[in-house]
Amino acid sequence: MQRHRADWIWTPGGPQRGGEIVMDSRGRIAELRVNALDEADASSHSGMLLPGFVNAHAHLELSDLRQQVIGGHGLSSWAMALLARRRPPQDEAIRTAIDEAYEAGTAAIVDTTNSGAPLPLLADSPMRALGQIELIGIEPERCEAAHSQAARLLLAPGIPAVETCHAVVSCSADLIAEVLQPTGLPGPARTFHCDEDPEDGRLLREQSGSWADFLDRLGRQWRGRIGQAQSTVALLDELGVLGPHLGLVHCVHTGEADLDRIARSGSVVVLCPRSNLHIGGRLPDVPAMIARGIPLAIGTDSLASAPDMDLLAEAATLAARFPTVAPAVWIEALTIGGSRLLVEGPKTRATALARGSLYPGAEHGLVLVSIPRTEDPASTLLDGTRWPRRWLSPPVGAA
Numbered sequence: 001m002q003r004h005r006a007d008w009i010w011t012p013g014g015p016q017r018g019g020e021i022v023m024d025s026r027g028r029i030a031e032l033r034v035n036a037l038d039e040a041d042a043s044s045h046s047g048m049l050l051p052g053f054v055n056a057h058a059h060l061e062l063s064d065l066r067q068q069v070i071g072g073h074g075l076s077s078w079a080m081a082l083l084a085r086r087r088p089p090q091d092e093a094i095r096t097a098i099d100e101a102y103e104a105g106t107a108a109i110v111d112t113t114n115s116g117a118p119l120p121l122l123a124d125s126p127m128r129a130l131g132q133i134e135l136i137g138i139e140p141e142r143c144e145a146a147h148s149q150a151a152r153l154l155l156a157p158g159i160p161a162v163e164t165c166h167a168v169v170s171c172s173a174d175l176i177a178e179v180l181q182p183t184g185l186p187g188p189a190r191t192f193h194c195d196e197d198p199e200d201g202r203l204l205r206e207q208s209g210s211w212a213d214f215l216d217r218l219g220r221q222w223r224g225r226i227g228q229a230q231s232t233v234a235l236l237d238e239l240g241v242l243g244p245h246l247g248l249v250h251c252v253h254t255g256e257a258d259l260d261r262i263a264r265s266g267s268v269v270v271l272c273p274r275s276n277l278h279i280g281g282r283l284p285d286v287p288a289m290i291a292r293g294i295p296l297a298i299g300t301d302s303l304a305s306a307p308d309m310d311l312l313a314e315a316a317t318l319a320a321r322f323p324t325v326a327p328a329v330w331i332e333a334l335t336i337g338g339s340r341l342l343v344e345g346p347k348t349r350a351t352a353l354a355r356g357s358l359y360p361g362a363e364h365g366l367v368l369v370s371i372p373r374t375e376d377p378a379s380t381l382l383d384g385t386r387w388p389r390r391w392l393s394p395p396v397g398a399a
């Protein structure tokens with residue numbers, strides 16, 4: 001048993017002054033004592049104790065492209081620049097990114113990959129991880145090849161992984177319907193890029209625009225295969241693939257009616273604010289998501305569009321852009337939000353809570369963030385300062 005005390009403890013109900021966390025010998029939270037200041041033999045710390053964060057969307061295989069892909073001109077031009085610079089995944093850059101994420105307080109990471117290169121490296125890392133083997137395919141023969149490649153990667157030893165699709169602009173409607181269909185069985189969620197750019201919806205509505213030009217330049221036979229619908233979310237709804245098993249990444253250009261659909265479905269929205277600002281200069285309408293009770297998680301996206309692996313900096317970006325939102329919302333998204341994607345079975349707040357918060361039974365370790373003495377620790381935590389942090393107890397199962 002280890003016992004830790006600090007100025008503030010982040011609990012599912014918000015920050016608590018004082019108090020103590022008791023860890024069991026396997027690294028799980030055994031007990032949370034809110035009024036324990038008179039007890040003697042616990043380590044006492046200045047700052048706030050939090051569970052490790054969950055990075056709900058990363059592309060570690062692009063880590064060698066840190067700050068090398070110029071943004072600001074929308075997604076298709078960023079993607080063209082990315083393809084021009086892309087080379088085989090570089091293990092050293094992936095390892096550096098993994099270490100950086102862990103040192104920044106990340107307990108678990110949902111990593112999207114085409115190559116599979118990060119999977120064995122994540123298996124050796126101190127973080128828990130879930131692989132998203134991302135299929136890209138429009139023509140039937142390409143879809144089949146993507147399936148076989150994914151099947152090989154799923155068999156390889158490493159971390160738990162699932163198949164998913166990339167986006168409506170790179171996958172046929174048939175492939176999306178097949179891969180993202182809810183199985184009805186317990187399992188981790190699949191993540192899918194949604195409305196990262198206004199051109200995504202335009203391709204589906206008008207079958208034209210910059211994505212149509214992009215696909216034509218690549219020689220894809222996309223007409224009649226890419227979905228036709230009023231919007232990305234409308235297509236996903238028509239295909240029957242929305243639901244708690246699906247994490248929708250970005251949703252920068254998702255309209256009100258589609259947010260209603262997402263709210264009804266129970267899908268989680270994964271926010272990647274620094275990547276969105278780099279590529280398109282705009283953030284999603286997060287207050288409209290919060291008003292609808294849509295569960296939120298946070299990811300860094302790739303180092304080709306975000307400067308580092310610091311998830312707290314992503315939350316600070318959201319806090320600065322949406323000052324009327326209570327800071328507790330962002331801290332819940334950093335911890336319990338991403339945990340919803342990892343859990344098996346019904347992805348309720350209660351099951352996520354049990355995995356990713358300072359709550360008896362939780363498994364995401366204990367991080368000390370050294371904020372100064374303050375009466376408003378949640379706002380201080382998210383004020384944009386890169387506060388020092390260290391692990392007092394690693395996530396369960398850490399190597």
Ligand SMILES: [Zn+2]
Binds near residue numbers: 057059249301302
């Ligand atoms: Zn992504």
